[in-house]
Amino acid sequence: MKGATHTADVLDHARAVADAVLYEGYVLYPYRASAAKNQVRWQFGVLVPAAVAHEGGENCAQRTQCLLEPRGAARVDAELRFLRVRRRTVERLEADGSYTPVPELELPDRILVPWDEGAEERVRIHLPARDLTAGGEDWDVAFDLPAHTGREPVTDPSGRTVGRLVRRTARVTGTLSPALEELPGPYRVLRLTVTVRNTTPAPPGQGDRAAVLAHAMVGTHLLLGAPGGHFLSMTDPPEWARGQVQECHNDRTWPVLAGAAHADDVVLSAPIILEDHPTLAEESPGPLYDATEIDEILSLRTAALTDREKREARGTDARAAEVIDLVDGLPAAVRDRLHGTIRSLREITGERQPDPAPRQGLDLPPGTGHPWWDPAQEPGAGDEIVVVVEGVPLGAGSRVVLTPGARRSDAQDVFLRGRHATVEAVVDDLDGETHLAVVMDDDPGSDVRRAQGRFLYFRPDEVRPLTGEEP
Incomplete structure (x- = not known):
């Protein structure tokens, strides 16, 4: 050759x-x-x-x-x-x-x-x-x-x-x-x-x-x-x-x-x-x-x-x-090592004081009172963060109506449209886009989702404030 x-x-x-x-x-x-x-x-x-x-x-x-x-x-x-x-x-x-x-x-x-x-x-x-x-x-x-x-x-x-x-x-x-x-x-x-x-x-x-x-x-x-x-x-x-x-x-x-x-x-x-x-x-x-x-x-x-x-x-x-x-x-x-491996997408710098009342039963990293997935562990998370939707400020604890589907990004949008949810946090992704982390109000496992940080995330234009008049 x-x-x-x-x-x-x-x-x-x-x-x-x-x-x-x-x-x-x-x-x-x-x-x-x-x-x-x-x-x-x-x-x-x-x-x-x-x-x-x-x-x-x-x-x-x-x-x-x-x-x-x-x-x-x-x-x-x-x-x-x-x-x-x-x-x-x-x-x-x-x-x-x-x-x-x-x-x-x-x-x-x-x-x-x-x-x-x-x-x-x-x-x-x-x-x-x-x-x-x-x-x-x-x-x-x-x-x-x-x-x-x-x-x-x-x-x-x-x-x-x-x-x-x-x-x-x-x-x-x-x-x-x-x-x-x-x-x-x-x-x-x-x-x-x-x-x-x-x-x-x-x-x-x-x-x-x-x-x-x-x-x-x-x-x-x-x-x-x-x-x-x-x-x-x-x-x-x-x-x-x-x-x-x-x-x-x-x-x-x-x-x-x-x-x-x-x-x-x-x-x-x-x-x-x-x-x-x-x-x-x-x-x-x-x-x-x-x-x-x-x-x-x-x-x-x-x-x-x-x-x-x-x-x-x-x-x-x-x-x-x-x-x-x-x-x-x-x-x-070796089998245990296959479960739960996390590779950080970004390095979080700065010292944080331990949370005086960490959530029970959670494996928390040293030096922080919150697990890695909790939005509260982000720098500056102690400040109240809100986003304004239809003239109403939304933050942790706010209740919203889900209106996904504008970008047709998820096949499950059709099942979530019109459902009521509670905002857990307002967070930014790595591209600087703002999202609301929410838990469904009628989800029987909402307490488990909160404990594990298994939130659903929506852009501000995919929700509207819950006024109390919705069915």
């Missing part, structure tokens, strides 16, 4: 987050092949052969564009990563020595069923930056991953062979096309473009998504590194580069800064939207493959599976088996 070599260690830090992208939605709770959630898979970063592109909304290529200040960068490292579908069937060993495909093979510790596994693939290139900007040369790098069939014997606890797993992987071919273009401007900046294409010949069974996926690239994403250089943020670039950032076009991928310790020499271009310098939650005990859920909920639900359900999950996929084993062996301290 032209210019191929090992990518630099500068990419290592980003791989942890890239793995989460690669395996997002790989296998969903309850982690069994028979579960309805696992019948339609491979949703992110799917690149199919060009002959069947746009069928069912799939595409054959993705393009990343980002800006690089080269400074001392002598090369650009690129690592293409994706999953290749590996179709697994289950066969039982017969008395005559032949093998028969079966829908399941039950063992004491697991129930093996047919399943599509994901085999991780990487294509790495290392290219001198000066050659990429010189022009006049085709830097397309082609890769060809041949078809393969593998067989793994299945044995029972006594070591006797009772069947086998047959894994078939179809051929996948593609290209990785990098280019650098110097842009005009007050500072030297290059536009890096990397296009990834699936060039696999038209597969048999066109129109059948399962057949097409065998030749697809799944979870496709790029890691880009420029040791000694500086990538610019695509969401918060310096003012002088905003126009150049707006001219970049990213198709079916989104590049973010992903270097260690907020370094800007690495970019992760992913098929899902991330913020700059994404990190994995340190409380997470391991990959659960379902980022639409919360680790705590997934762990508790997984622990509640029956023994047979856990056996089927273990037989579904090796990664699903790891999840079951992880949850079964999760120490109580």
